[in-house]
Amino acid sequence: MKNKSIIIIGAGPGGLTSAMLLASKGYNVTIYEKKSHFGGRNSVMNLNGFKFELGPTFVMLPDVFSETFKEAGKNIEDYMTMTRLDPMYRLKYADGTDFFVHFDKENLKKEITRVFPGEIDGYDKYMKSQKVKYDRLYKCLTVPYMRWYNYLRLKLLKAFPVMDLGKSVHGVLSKYFKSEDFKIAMAFQAKYLGMSPWKCPGAFTILSYVEHAFGVYHPQGGVHKISEGLAKAAQDSGAIIKLSTGVKEIIFDKNKAIGVELENGEKFYADSIIMNADFAYGMSHLIPESHRPKYTDKNLNGRDYSCSTFMIYLGISKKYNIPHHNIVFSEDYKNNTEEIYERMTLSADPSFYIHNPSVTDDSLAPEGKSTLYVLVPVPNLKGNIDWEKEKSKFRDLILDKIEEKTELKDIRQYIEVEKVITPLDWQNEFSVYKGGVFNLSHALDQMLYLRPHNRLEGYSNLYIVGGGTHPGSGLPTIVESGRISARLIDEELGK
Ligand SMILES: Cc1cc2nc3c(=O)[nH]c(=O)nc-3n(C[C@H](O)[C@H](O)[C@H](O)COP(=O)(O)OP(=O)(O)OC[C@H]3O[C@@H](n4cnc5c(N)ncnc54)[C@H](O)[C@@H]3O)c2cc1C
Numbered sequence: 471m472k473n474k475s476i477i478i479i480g481a482g483p484g485g486l487t488s489a490m491l492l493a494s495k496g497y498n499v500t501i502y503e504k505k506s507h508f509g510g511r512n513s514v515m516n517l518n519g520f521k522f523e524l525g526p527t528f529v530m531l532p533d534v535f536s537e538t539f540k541e542a543g544k545n546i547e548d549y550m551t552m553t554r555l556d557p558m559y560r561l562k563y564a565d566g567t568d569f570f571v572h573f574d575k576e577n578l579k580k581e582i583t584r585v586f587p588g589e590i591d592g593y594d595k596y597m598k599s600q601k602v603k604y605d606r607l608y609k610c611l612t613v614p615y616m617r618w619y620n621y622l623r624l625k626l627l628k629a630f631p632v633m634d635l636g637k638s639v640h641g642v643l644s645k646y647f648k649s650e651d652f653k654i655a656m657a658f659q660a661k662y663l664g665m666s667p668w669k670c671p672g673a674f675t676i677l678s679y680v681e682h683a684f685g686v687y688h689p690q691g692g693v694h695k696i697s698e699g700l701a702k703a704a705q706d707s708g709a710i711i712k713l714s715t716g717v718k719e720i721i722f723d724k725n726k727a728i729g730v731e732l733e734n735g736e737k738f739y740a741d742s743i744i745m746n747a748d749f750a751y752g753m754s755h756l757i758p759e760s761h762r763p764k765y766t767d768k769n770l771n772g773r774d775y776s777c778s779t780f781m782i783y784l785g786i787s788k789k790y791n792i793p794h795h796n797i798v799f800s801e802d803y804k805n806n807t808e809e810i811y812e813r814m815t816l817s818a819d820p821s822f823y824i825h826n827p828s829v830t831d832d833s834l835a836p837e838g839k840s841t842l843y844v845l846v847p848v849p850n851l852k853g854n855i856d857w858e859k860e861k862s863k864f865r866d867l868i869l870d871k872i873e874e875k876t877e878l879k880d881i882r883q884y885i886e887v888e889k890v891i892t893p894l895d896w897q898n899e900f901s902v903y904k905g906g907v908f909n910l911s912h913a914l915d916q917m918l919y920l921r922p923h924n925r926l927e928g929y930s931n932l933y934i935v936g937g938g939t940h941p942g943s944g945l946p947t948i949v950e951s952g953r954i955s956a957r958l959i960d961e962e963l964g965k
Pocket residue numbers: 479480481482483484485502503504505508509510511512524525526527528529530715716717718746747748756779845900901907908935936937938943944945946948
Protein backbone atom coordinates (compact mmCIF):
# COMPACT_ATOMS: atom_id res chain seq x y z
CA MET A 471 0.00 0.00 0.00
CA LYS A 472 3.05 2.21 -0.39
CA ASN A 473 1.31 4.50 -2.89
CA LYS A 474 -1.85 5.13 -0.80
CA SER A 475 -1.96 7.92 1.72
CA ILE A 476 -4.09 8.66 4.76
CA ILE A 477 -4.43 11.94 6.63
CA ILE A 478 -5.60 11.82 10.25
CA ILE A 479 -6.87 14.96 11.99
CA GLY A 480 -5.95 14.68 15.68
CA ALA A 481 -3.56 12.51 17.68
CA GLY A 482 -5.95 11.32 20.40
CA PRO A 483 -6.10 7.58 21.20
CA GLY A 484 -8.62 7.03 18.37
CA GLY A 485 -6.45 8.63 15.67
CA LEU A 486 -3.27 7.01 17.00
CA THR A 487 -4.87 3.54 16.90
CA SER A 488 -5.82 3.91 13.23
CA ALA A 489 -2.37 5.38 12.49
CA MET A 490 -0.60 2.41 14.09
CA LEU A 491 -2.74 -0.15 12.26
CA LEU A 492 -2.64 1.51 8.84
CA ALA A 493 1.08 2.36 8.98
CA SER A 494 1.83 -1.24 9.89
CA LYS A 495 0.07 -2.28 6.66
CA GLY A 496 2.31 0.02 4.63
CA TYR A 497 0.00 3.03 4.11
CA ASN A 498 1.60 6.49 4.16
CA VAL A 499 0.02 7.94 7.28
CA THR A 500 0.32 11.56 8.43
CA ILE A 501 -1.37 12.88 11.56
CA TYR A 502 -1.92 16.60 11.98
CA GLU A 503 -2.35 17.52 15.65
CA LYS A 504 -3.07 21.07 16.71
CA LYS A 505 -1.62 20.76 20.21
CA SER A 506 2.14 20.63 20.84
CA HIS A 507 1.80 17.08 22.20
CA PHE A 508 -0.13 13.96 21.25
CA GLY A 509 -2.70 12.03 23.29
CA GLY A 510 -5.62 14.49 23.22
CA ARG A 511 -7.66 14.11 26.40
CA ASN A 512 -5.44 11.08 27.19
CA SER A 513 -2.26 13.13 27.61
CA VAL A 514 -0.06 14.22 30.49
CA MET A 515 0.25 17.66 32.06
CA ASN A 516 3.63 18.38 33.62
CA LEU A 517 3.53 21.09 36.29
CA ASN A 518 6.68 21.70 38.39
CA GLY A 519 7.69 18.03 38.48
CA PHE A 520 4.14 16.74 39.09
CA LYS A 521 2.65 14.65 36.28
CA PHE A 522 -1.14 14.76 35.93
CA GLU A 523 -3.35 12.75 33.65
CA LEU A 524 -5.41 15.29 31.75
CA GLY A 525 -8.36 12.85 31.45
CA PRO A 526 -8.60 9.05 31.72
CA THR A 527 -7.44 7.36 34.92
CA PHE A 528 -9.40 4.06 34.82
CA VAL A 529 -8.18 1.42 32.36
CA MET A 530 -10.36 -1.57 31.64
CA LEU A 531 -10.20 -4.48 29.19
CA PRO A 532 -6.41 -4.52 28.73
CA ASP A 533 -6.80 -7.33 26.18
CA VAL A 534 -8.33 -4.87 23.73
CA PHE A 535 -5.08 -2.90 23.79
CA SER A 536 -2.78 -5.93 23.53
CA GLU A 537 -4.81 -7.46 20.67
CA THR A 538 -4.69 -4.16 18.79
CA PHE A 539 -0.90 -3.94 19.12
CA LYS A 540 -0.72 -7.57 17.99
CA GLU A 541 -2.83 -6.75 14.94
CA ALA A 542 -0.16 -4.18 14.05
CA GLY A 543 2.57 -6.81 14.48
CA LYS A 544 3.72 -5.32 17.79
CA ASN A 545 4.13 -6.60 21.30
CA ILE A 546 2.40 -4.22 23.75
CA GLU A 547 4.98 -5.04 26.42
CA ASP A 548 7.58 -3.20 24.33
CA TYR A 549 5.49 -0.05 24.79
CA MET A 550 3.81 -0.21 28.23
CA THR A 551 3.30 -2.30 31.35
CA MET A 552 -0.12 -2.59 32.95
CA THR A 553 -0.72 -3.59 36.58
CA ARG A 554 -4.07 -4.67 37.98
CA LEU A 555 -5.17 -2.67 41.03
CA ASP A 556 -6.57 -4.51 44.04
CA PRO A 557 -8.58 -3.05 45.71
CA MET A 558 -9.82 -1.53 42.47
CA TYR A 559 -11.24 1.55 44.22
CA ARG A 560 -12.70 2.89 47.44
CA LEU A 561 -16.28 4.21 47.58
CA LYS A 562 -17.10 6.68 50.32
CA TYR A 563 -20.73 7.24 51.32
CA ALA A 564 -22.17 10.35 52.96
CA ASP A 565 -22.52 8.62 56.38
CA GLY A 566 -18.74 8.02 56.36
CA THR A 567 -18.91 4.33 55.37
CA ASP A 568 -16.00 3.16 53.22
CA PHE A 569 -16.56 0.28 50.79
CA PHE A 570 -13.37 -1.18 49.30
CA VAL A 571 -14.13 -2.87 46.00
CA HIS A 572 -11.63 -5.69 45.72
CA PHE A 573 -10.85 -7.63 42.56
CA ASP A 574 -10.09 -10.78 44.57
CA LYS A 575 -13.51 -12.38 44.94
CA GLU A 576 -12.94 -13.78 48.43
CA ASN A 577 -11.94 -10.36 49.77
CA LEU A 578 -14.77 -8.71 47.85
CA LYS A 579 -17.38 -11.02 49.30
CA LYS A 580 -16.06 -10.43 52.83
CA GLU A 581 -16.32 -6.70 52.19
CA ILE A 582 -19.85 -6.98 50.72
CA THR A 583 -20.91 -9.02 53.77
CA ARG A 584 -19.37 -6.39 56.08
CA VAL A 585 -20.96 -3.35 54.43
CA PHE A 586 -24.02 -4.74 52.62
CA PRO A 587 -25.09 -7.94 54.40
CA GLY A 588 -27.57 -10.05 52.44
CA GLU A 589 -26.43 -9.01 48.94
CA ILE A 590 -24.05 -11.88 48.08
CA ASP A 591 -26.72 -14.06 46.45
CA GLY A 592 -27.85 -11.19 44.26
CA TYR A 593 -24.22 -10.43 43.42
CA ASP A 594 -23.58 -13.99 42.19
CA LYS A 595 -26.75 -13.95 40.08
CA TYR A 596 -25.89 -10.52 38.71
CA MET A 597 -22.38 -11.54 37.66
CA LYS A 598 -23.71 -14.69 35.99
CA SER A 599 -26.37 -12.86 33.97
CA GLN A 600 -24.02 -10.02 33.04
CA LYS A 601 -21.45 -12.48 31.71
CA VAL A 602 -24.00 -13.63 29.12
CA LYS A 603 -24.86 -10.03 28.30
CA TYR A 604 -21.21 -8.98 27.98
CA ASP A 605 -20.20 -12.00 25.87
CA ARG A 606 -23.00 -11.30 23.40
CA LEU A 607 -22.82 -7.51 23.42
CA TYR A 608 -19.08 -6.92 23.11
CA LYS A 609 -19.02 -8.74 19.76
CA CYS A 610 -21.49 -6.13 18.48
CA LEU A 611 -19.11 -3.33 19.42
CA THR A 612 -16.33 -4.49 17.11
CA VAL A 613 -18.24 -4.20 13.81
CA PRO A 614 -19.64 -1.10 12.07
CA TYR A 615 -23.36 -0.23 11.80
CA MET A 616 -23.58 1.72 8.57
CA ARG A 617 -26.77 0.26 7.11
CA TRP A 618 -30.09 -0.22 8.90
CA TYR A 619 -30.01 -3.89 7.94
CA ASN A 620 -26.83 -4.29 9.99
CA TYR A 621 -29.37 -4.67 12.82
CA LEU A 622 -30.06 -8.07 11.35
CA ARG A 623 -26.53 -9.25 12.06
CA LEU A 624 -26.66 -12.55 13.91
CA LYS A 625 -24.42 -11.12 16.66
CA LEU A 626 -26.89 -8.32 17.40
CA LEU A 627 -29.96 -10.53 17.13
CA LYS A 628 -28.41 -12.79 19.77
CA ALA A 629 -27.62 -9.80 21.98
CA PHE A 630 -31.08 -8.14 21.80
CA PRO A 631 -32.86 -10.44 24.30
CA VAL A 632 -30.22 -9.79 27.00
CA MET A 633 -29.79 -6.04 26.40
CA ASP A 634 -32.45 -5.03 28.93
CA LEU A 635 -34.04 -2.69 26.39
CA GLY A 636 -36.44 -0.26 28.02
CA LYS A 637 -34.69 -0.49 31.40
CA SER A 638 -32.10 1.88 32.88
CA VAL A 639 -28.90 0.74 34.59
CA HIS A 640 -30.53 1.45 37.95
CA GLY A 641 -33.65 -0.46 36.85
CA VAL A 642 -31.62 -3.56 35.99
CA LEU A 643 -29.73 -3.43 39.30
CA SER A 644 -33.01 -3.24 41.20
CA LYS A 645 -33.76 -6.78 40.01
CA TYR A 646 -30.72 -8.09 41.92
CA PHE A 647 -30.05 -5.83 44.90
CA LYS A 648 -31.99 -4.45 47.87
CA SER A 649 -29.65 -1.82 49.27
CA GLU A 650 -29.83 1.51 47.45
CA ASP A 651 -26.18 2.19 48.37
CA PHE A 652 -25.06 -1.14 46.94
CA LYS A 653 -26.96 -0.40 43.73
CA ILE A 654 -25.02 2.87 43.54
CA ALA A 655 -21.76 0.91 43.93
CA MET A 656 -22.70 -1.07 40.80
CA ALA A 657 -24.29 1.87 38.94
CA PHE A 658 -21.94 4.84 39.30
CA GLN A 659 -19.98 3.50 36.28
CA ALA A 660 -22.66 5.15 34.07
CA LYS A 661 -20.67 8.30 34.85
CA TYR A 662 -17.86 6.88 32.68
CA LEU A 663 -20.23 7.67 29.82
CA GLY A 664 -21.17 10.95 31.45
CA MET A 665 -24.72 9.69 32.06
CA SER A 666 -27.11 9.24 34.97
CA PRO A 667 -27.67 5.59 36.08
CA TRP A 668 -31.40 6.38 36.08
CA LYS A 669 -31.25 7.32 32.36
CA CYS A 670 -28.34 5.26 31.02
CA PRO A 671 -29.63 2.27 28.99
CA GLY A 672 -29.69 -1.01 30.94
CA ALA A 673 -27.22 -2.57 28.47
CA PHE A 674 -24.45 -0.58 30.18
CA THR A 675 -24.54 -2.62 33.37
CA ILE A 676 -21.75 -4.40 31.48
CA LEU A 677 -19.48 -1.60 32.76
CA SER A 678 -19.60 -2.74 36.39
CA TYR A 679 -19.44 -6.36 35.17
CA VAL A 680 -16.26 -5.61 33.20
CA GLU A 681 -14.59 -4.08 36.27
CA HIS A 682 -15.59 -6.93 38.56
CA ALA A 683 -14.80 -9.69 36.04
CA PHE A 684 -11.56 -8.38 34.50
CA GLY A 685 -10.29 -5.66 36.83
CA VAL A 686 -9.11 -2.07 36.71
CA TYR A 687 -5.55 -1.43 35.51
CA HIS A 688 -2.83 1.18 35.82
CA PRO A 689 -0.13 1.51 33.14
CA GLN A 690 3.25 2.15 34.79
CA GLY A 691 4.10 5.84 34.32
CA GLY A 692 0.43 6.83 33.94
CA VAL A 693 -2.63 6.19 31.76
CA HIS A 694 -1.25 8.61 29.14
CA LYS A 695 1.33 5.88 28.40
CA ILE A 696 -1.43 4.31 26.29
CA SER A 697 -1.38 7.21 23.84
CA GLU A 698 2.41 7.48 24.07
CA GLY A 699 2.71 3.75 23.31
CA LEU A 700 0.30 3.98 20.37
CA ALA A 701 2.18 7.02 19.00
CA LYS A 702 5.57 5.32 19.32
CA ALA A 703 4.26 2.12 17.69
CA ALA A 704 2.72 4.15 14.84
CA GLN A 705 6.00 6.02 14.32
CA ASP A 706 7.96 2.74 14.45
CA SER A 707 5.83 1.63 11.48
CA GLY A 708 6.52 4.86 9.60
CA ALA A 709 3.59 7.14 10.52
CA ILE A 710 4.43 10.84 10.68
CA ILE A 711 2.96 12.94 13.49
CA LYS A 712 3.03 16.69 12.88
CA LEU A 713 2.46 18.48 16.19
CA SER A 714 1.34 22.11 16.60
CA THR A 715 -0.23 21.76 13.16
CA GLY A 716 -3.95 22.48 13.32
CA VAL A 717 -6.31 21.65 10.47
CA LYS A 718 -8.52 24.54 9.39
CA GLU A 719 -10.87 22.56 7.21
CA ILE A 720 -11.40 19.43 5.18
CA ILE A 721 -11.18 19.93 1.40
CA PHE A 722 -13.96 18.38 -0.66
CA ASP A 723 -14.39 17.68 -4.34
CA LYS A 724 -18.16 17.24 -4.62
CA ASN A 725 -18.94 14.47 -2.12
CA LYS A 726 -15.39 13.27 -1.83
CA ALA A 727 -13.09 14.44 0.96
CA ILE A 728 -9.73 14.83 -0.79
CA GLY A 729 -7.47 16.63 1.65
CA VAL A 730 -7.04 19.19 4.39
CA GLU A 731 -6.16 22.83 4.61
CA LEU A 732 -3.99 23.60 7.62
CA GLU A 733 -4.37 26.67 9.81
CA ASN A 734 -1.18 28.01 8.17
CA GLY A 735 -2.83 27.80 4.74
CA GLU A 736 -0.90 24.78 3.41
CA LYS A 737 -2.97 22.13 1.65
CA PHE A 738 -2.32 18.39 1.63
CA TYR A 739 -4.18 15.66 -0.23
CA ALA A 740 -4.77 11.98 0.54
CA ASP A 741 -6.78 8.93 -0.54
CA SER A 742 -8.69 8.82 2.76
CA ILE A 743 -9.21 11.26 5.60
CA ILE A 744 -9.85 10.29 9.23
CA MET A 745 -11.30 12.79 11.66
CA ASN A 746 -10.36 12.18 15.32
CA ALA A 747 -11.20 15.69 16.54
CA ASP A 748 -14.18 15.68 18.94
CA PHE A 749 -17.14 14.75 16.71
CA ALA A 750 -19.48 17.73 17.02
CA TYR A 751 -16.59 20.20 17.31
CA GLY A 752 -14.98 18.72 14.18
CA MET A 753 -18.24 18.70 12.22
CA SER A 754 -19.05 22.30 13.08
CA HIS A 755 -15.52 23.67 12.60
CA LEU A 756 -13.83 21.56 9.92
CA ILE A 757 -16.65 20.79 7.49
CA PRO A 758 -18.70 23.50 5.72
CA GLU A 759 -22.38 23.19 6.64
CA SER A 760 -23.27 22.60 2.96
CA HIS A 761 -21.34 19.30 3.15
CA ARG A 762 -23.15 17.93 6.19
CA PRO A 763 -26.91 17.98 5.58
CA LYS A 764 -27.46 15.42 8.34
CA TYR A 765 -25.30 17.25 10.87
CA THR A 766 -26.29 20.90 10.44
CA ASP A 767 -25.41 23.30 13.26
CA LYS A 768 -29.05 23.08 14.40
CA ASN A 769 -28.95 19.28 14.41
CA LEU A 770 -25.66 19.20 16.36
CA ASN A 771 -26.99 21.69 18.90
CA GLY A 772 -30.16 19.63 19.38
CA ARG A 773 -28.31 16.41 20.20
CA ASP A 774 -27.78 15.04 23.66
CA TYR A 775 -24.24 15.28 25.09
CA SER A 776 -22.57 13.76 28.13
CA CYS A 777 -21.99 15.75 31.29
CA SER A 778 -18.86 17.84 31.62
CA THR A 779 -16.25 17.80 34.38
CA PHE A 780 -14.79 20.41 36.71
CA MET A 781 -11.16 19.47 37.31
CA ILE A 782 -8.73 20.44 40.07
CA TYR A 783 -5.15 19.21 39.59
CA LEU A 784 -3.11 19.53 42.80
CA GLY A 785 0.60 19.01 43.37
CA ILE A 786 0.79 18.23 47.10
CA SER A 787 4.00 18.65 49.07
CA LYS A 788 3.45 15.55 51.17
CA LYS A 789 2.65 11.92 50.47
CA TYR A 790 -1.02 11.05 50.92
CA ASN A 791 -1.79 7.44 51.68
CA ILE A 792 -5.40 7.26 50.50
CA PRO A 793 -6.24 4.66 47.79
CA HIS A 794 -5.42 5.19 44.12
CA HIS A 795 -9.11 5.71 43.12
CA ASN A 796 -11.64 7.28 45.53
CA ILE A 797 -15.25 8.08 44.75
CA VAL A 798 -17.03 10.25 47.29
CA PHE A 799 -20.83 10.23 46.97
CA SER A 800 -23.04 13.17 47.77
CA GLU A 801 -25.65 12.80 50.50
CA ASP A 802 -28.41 12.42 47.87
CA TYR A 803 -26.77 10.78 44.86
CA LYS A 804 -29.94 10.69 42.75
CA ASN A 805 -30.63 14.36 43.35
CA ASN A 806 -27.03 15.14 42.38
CA THR A 807 -27.44 13.30 39.05
CA GLU A 808 -30.65 15.28 38.41
CA GLU A 809 -28.78 18.52 39.12
CA ILE A 810 -26.19 17.52 36.51
CA TYR A 811 -28.38 16.08 33.76
CA GLU A 812 -31.86 17.51 34.17
CA ARG A 813 -31.81 20.78 36.08
CA MET A 814 -28.27 21.58 34.83
CA THR A 815 -27.37 23.53 37.94
CA LEU A 816 -24.34 23.52 40.22
CA SER A 817 -24.70 21.34 43.27
CA ALA A 818 -24.12 22.46 46.85
CA ASP A 819 -23.17 18.86 47.67
CA PRO A 820 -21.65 17.23 44.57
CA SER A 821 -20.24 13.73 44.28
CA PHE A 822 -16.57 13.79 43.28
CA TYR A 823 -13.61 11.55 42.49
CA ILE A 824 -10.04 11.79 43.81
CA HIS A 825 -7.17 10.22 41.91
CA ASN A 826 -4.09 9.57 44.04
CA PRO A 827 -1.84 7.57 41.68
CA SER A 828 1.40 8.34 43.57
CA VAL A 829 0.36 5.66 46.05
CA THR A 830 0.89 3.04 43.30
CA ASP A 831 3.35 4.73 40.97
CA ASP A 832 6.16 6.91 42.35
CA SER A 833 7.10 8.25 38.91
CA LEU A 834 4.23 10.76 38.96
CA ALA A 835 5.28 13.12 41.77
CA PRO A 836 8.60 14.30 43.18
CA GLU A 837 9.82 12.12 46.07
CA GLY A 838 7.69 12.40 49.21
CA LYS A 839 4.92 14.29 47.36
CA SER A 840 1.58 13.42 45.74
CA THR A 841 -0.09 14.15 42.43
CA LEU A 842 -3.83 14.53 43.15
CA TYR A 843 -6.57 15.01 40.58
CA VAL A 844 -10.13 15.83 41.59
CA LEU A 845 -12.93 15.34 39.05
CA VAL A 846 -16.43 16.67 39.68
CA PRO A 847 -19.16 15.73 37.17
CA VAL A 848 -21.03 18.94 36.28
CA PRO A 849 -23.53 20.01 33.59
CA ASN A 850 -22.23 20.55 30.07
CA LEU A 851 -22.45 24.00 28.49
CA LYS A 852 -26.07 23.51 27.45
CA GLY A 853 -26.71 24.60 31.03
CA ASN A 854 -26.53 28.26 31.88
CA ILE A 855 -23.71 28.31 34.41
CA ASP A 856 -21.40 31.32 34.24
CA TRP A 857 -18.10 29.53 34.76
CA GLU A 858 -16.00 32.68 34.85
CA LYS A 859 -18.06 33.75 37.87
CA GLU A 860 -18.45 30.35 39.54
CA LYS A 861 -14.94 28.90 39.02
CA SER A 862 -13.21 30.00 42.21
CA LYS A 863 -16.32 29.64 44.44
CA PHE A 864 -16.84 26.08 43.18
CA ARG A 865 -13.15 25.24 43.65
CA ASP A 866 -13.42 26.42 47.29
CA LEU A 867 -16.58 24.39 47.83
CA ILE A 868 -14.87 21.23 46.54
CA LEU A 869 -11.85 21.75 48.81
CA ASP A 870 -14.25 22.27 51.76
CA LYS A 871 -16.00 18.99 50.87
CA ILE A 872 -12.67 17.14 50.59
CA GLU A 873 -11.66 18.39 54.06
CA GLU A 874 -15.08 17.55 55.50
CA LYS A 875 -15.57 14.10 53.95
CA THR A 876 -12.11 12.57 53.50
CA GLU A 877 -8.87 12.06 55.42
CA LEU A 878 -7.30 15.03 53.60
CA LYS A 879 -8.18 17.50 56.36
CA ASP A 880 -5.02 19.54 55.83
CA ILE A 881 -5.05 19.62 52.02
CA ARG A 882 -5.07 23.41 51.61
CA GLN A 883 -1.88 23.68 53.64
CA TYR A 884 0.11 21.44 51.28
CA ILE A 885 -0.94 22.67 47.85
CA GLU A 886 2.27 23.40 45.94
CA VAL A 887 0.87 23.52 42.40
CA GLU A 888 -2.71 23.95 41.21
CA LYS A 889 -4.62 24.04 37.94
CA VAL A 890 -8.38 24.16 37.40
CA ILE A 891 -10.20 23.21 34.19
CA THR A 892 -13.86 24.17 33.78
CA PRO A 893 -16.37 23.04 31.10
CA LEU A 894 -15.65 26.33 29.33
CA ASP A 895 -11.94 25.42 29.18
CA TRP A 896 -12.81 21.97 27.78
CA GLN A 897 -14.65 23.76 24.99
CA ASN A 898 -12.25 26.64 24.34
CA GLU A 899 -8.83 25.10 25.03
CA PHE A 900 -9.46 21.45 24.19
CA SER A 901 -11.99 21.79 21.35
CA VAL A 902 -14.72 19.74 23.05
CA TYR A 903 -18.24 20.64 21.85
CA LYS A 904 -20.29 22.13 24.75
CA GLY A 905 -17.59 20.76 27.08
CA GLY A 906 -19.32 17.33 26.94
CA VAL A 907 -16.08 15.48 27.60
CA PHE A 908 -17.52 11.98 27.21
CA ASN A 909 -18.91 12.99 23.85
CA LEU A 910 -22.42 12.42 22.42
CA SER A 911 -24.48 10.71 25.09
CA HIS A 912 -25.08 6.98 24.84
CA ALA A 913 -28.86 7.13 24.81
CA LEU A 914 -30.41 4.43 22.59
CA ASP A 915 -31.20 7.00 19.89
CA GLN A 916 -27.46 7.75 19.59
CA MET A 917 -26.15 4.19 19.54
CA LEU A 918 -25.19 1.65 16.85
CA TYR A 919 -26.68 2.70 13.45
CA LEU A 920 -28.02 5.89 15.10
CA ARG A 921 -24.55 7.05 16.24
CA PRO A 922 -22.44 8.91 13.64
CA HIS A 923 -21.07 6.18 11.38
CA ASN A 924 -17.44 5.08 11.29
CA ARG A 925 -17.44 6.08 7.61
CA LEU A 926 -19.33 9.37 7.58
CA GLU A 927 -22.74 9.11 5.97
CA GLY A 928 -22.64 10.34 2.36
CA TYR A 929 -18.87 10.00 1.80
CA SER A 930 -16.84 7.10 0.53
CA ASN A 931 -13.58 8.23 2.09
CA LEU A 932 -14.17 10.30 5.22
CA TYR A 933 -13.87 8.29 8.42
CA ILE A 934 -14.55 9.14 12.06
CA VAL A 935 -12.66 7.73 15.05
CA GLY A 936 -12.92 8.50 18.78
CA GLY A 937 -15.67 8.68 21.35
CA GLY A 938 -18.23 10.33 19.02
CA THR A 939 -18.67 7.42 16.64
CA HIS A 940 -19.54 3.75 17.10
CA PRO A 941 -18.97 2.00 19.54
CA GLY A 942 -18.63 5.04 21.86
CA SER A 943 -16.66 6.83 24.57
CA GLY A 944 -14.05 5.16 26.82
CA LEU A 945 -10.53 4.05 25.94
CA PRO A 946 -11.24 0.43 24.89
CA THR A 947 -14.21 1.41 22.71
CA ILE A 948 -12.27 4.33 21.22
CA VAL A 949 -9.51 1.88 20.30
CA GLU A 950 -12.22 -0.32 18.72
CA SER A 951 -13.39 2.68 16.64
CA GLY A 952 -9.81 3.14 15.44
CA ARG A 953 -9.69 -0.54 14.50
CA ILE A 954 -13.05 -0.44 12.67
CA SER A 955 -12.12 2.60 10.59
CA ALA A 956 -8.66 1.19 9.76
CA ARG A 957 -10.31 -2.02 8.61
CA LEU A 958 -12.87 -0.15 6.47
CA ILE A 959 -10.11 1.91 4.83
CA ASP A 960 -8.01 -1.15 4.12
CA GLU A 961 -11.03 -2.88 2.55
CA GLU A 962 -11.65 0.20 0.37
CA LEU A 963 -8.11 1.12 -0.64
CA GLY A 964 -6.74 -2.39 -0.65
CA LYS A 965 -9.23 -3.55 -3.31
C1 LIG B 1 -11.65 14.18 32.54
C2 LIG B 1 -11.82 12.92 31.71
C3 LIG B 1 -11.75 11.70 32.34
C4 LIG B 1 -11.87 10.52 31.57
N1 LIG B 1 -11.74 9.33 32.21
C5 LIG B 1 -11.73 8.20 31.48
C6 LIG B 1 -11.35 6.96 32.11
O1 LIG B 1 -11.04 6.93 33.31
N2 LIG B 1 -11.33 5.84 31.33
C7 LIG B 1 -11.64 5.87 29.99
O2 LIG B 1 -11.57 4.82 29.33
N3 LIG B 1 -11.98 7.04 29.37
C8 LIG B 1 -12.02 8.20 30.07
N4 LIG B 1 -12.29 9.39 29.44
C9 LIG B 1 -12.88 9.40 28.08
C10 LIG B 1 -11.97 9.15 26.85
O3 LIG B 1 -11.30 7.92 26.99
C11 LIG B 1 -10.94 10.22 26.58
O4 LIG B 1 -11.54 11.46 26.53
C12 LIG B 1 -10.18 9.99 25.26
O5 LIG B 1 -8.95 10.67 25.28
C13 LIG B 1 -10.95 10.48 24.02
O6 LIG B 1 -10.23 10.07 22.88
P1 LIG B 1 -10.56 10.55 21.41
O7 LIG B 1 -9.60 9.86 20.51
O8 LIG B 1 -12.00 10.39 21.15
O9 LIG B 1 -10.34 12.15 21.39
P2 LIG B 1 -9.27 13.14 22.01
O10 LIG B 1 -8.45 12.48 23.05
O11 LIG B 1 -9.97 14.38 22.39
O12 LIG B 1 -8.32 13.47 20.75
C14 LIG B 1 -8.70 14.35 19.71
C15 LIG B 1 -7.47 15.07 19.22
O13 LIG B 1 -7.82 15.87 18.08
C16 LIG B 1 -7.08 17.08 18.16
N5 LIG B 1 -7.71 18.09 17.30
C17 LIG B 1 -8.92 18.70 17.49
N6 LIG B 1 -9.14 19.58 16.50
C18 LIG B 1 -8.08 19.54 15.68
C19 LIG B 1 -7.73 20.25 14.49
N7 LIG B 1 -8.53 21.17 13.96
N8 LIG B 1 -6.54 19.98 13.89
C20 LIG B 1 -5.70 19.05 14.43
N9 LIG B 1 -5.97 18.36 15.57
C21 LIG B 1 -7.15 18.60 16.18
C22 LIG B 1 -7.13 17.43 19.63
O14 LIG B 1 -6.15 18.38 20.00
C23 LIG B 1 -6.89 16.04 20.26
O15 LIG B 1 -5.52 15.79 20.42
C24 LIG B 1 -12.12 10.59 30.16
C25 LIG B 1 -12.19 11.85 29.55
C26 LIG B 1 -12.01 13.00 30.30
C27 LIG B 1 -12.01 14.33 29.61
